[in-house]
Amino acid sequence: MDAIIEIAIAKYNYWMYISLMMIGLYAIIAKNNFVKKIIGMNILQTAIILFYISISAKRGATIPIIRHAEGHGHEAVNAMEYMNPLPHVLMLTAIVVAVATLGVALALTVRLYARFETLEEDEINDQIREAQ
């Protein structure tokens, strides 16, 4: 029992990311409204970002900006004192892609609403079937 609690606490970032990711996947697959699907997609992307950022954490480390850089800059930098900068960079670009996909997805829903006057997936499918 103690071992299970220890695992649950030591790896809580992974449990958070798994639950957020499952919430997002559920919304994408099961929800009928397109705006809710888009919100689910955003939650999924947030889960990925949380996963990467939590990987970059080190115990007792600070943000990856070299201290005392001006003046005595040529001291050796100890990599243990700074967090891993690489996941931060990757997630910066992932956030940008998230914004871009969100903008395009919302533009598509605006067009869908103008064409079908509803955002429910089954109603749009019915209208397409009737038109055939």
Add this chain to the structure above:
Amino acid sequence: MLIHAALEFPVWGDPNAPAHLHVAPEYLERAYEETATPNVVTAILADYRGYDTMFETAVIFSAGLACFFLLRTRSRKDPGDRFFRHLATDMVIRIQNPSMKIPDTPYLQPMDSFWTPRSTIVRAASRVLAPFIQLYALYVVAHGHYSPGGGFQGGVILGASFILIALSHDLRTCMRQTPEKLIGVLSPAGVLFYAGVGILCVLAGGNFLDYGALAGWFGMAREAARSLGILLVEMGVAACVMATMVIIYANLSSAGGHRQGL
């Protein structure tokens, strides 16, 4: 399955996790010596991974382009009632007869039916706030070497200040400050500026986006030239991101009409 996989992952905050042991220490130990940029995230983003960031900027630009073509270019038919505002008296006229022609006068302004006037307090507060937000955005762009920040963040803050104006006044006020043609030019210009810095490096005798090659031209140390190159591409990124944010918001909030907005 994910839970089972997570059991094998390193615990949170473990300094000896595999992710920290391969390429990341190299970046941390050499980034300041090689690029004179204390913020390692900025150094990796704009220098070591310059190609990635350049095409990232291209992704942003194409998202703005997609919004523009999806919403702005279709022929709009206005079903139902039309609303016009008489500018001198601020009265709103509602026209129910769809066949009635409205003369194209400067006294009448077509309006979106879903627009509601804003409170004076909100308008005054955001009018005072907007220049400070823009100043802070420029600081974030220019100071991205020394503190958290950079082109993407500064560009988003700059775009948000214009979106704040559009939200608190109306979209027309915002589009008077940032005309559609200006932001339509600024968005690709940011990407081209970034690529142009890369081509400049090729002309100076280095590889594409190898800012150290510019050192000879500007008469400075190789590290300082790389720092300058990072600043230049961040400015390109900021211009592209700012313009694209305004394009996406303007097209989404008015369904491409660019009238009153939300």
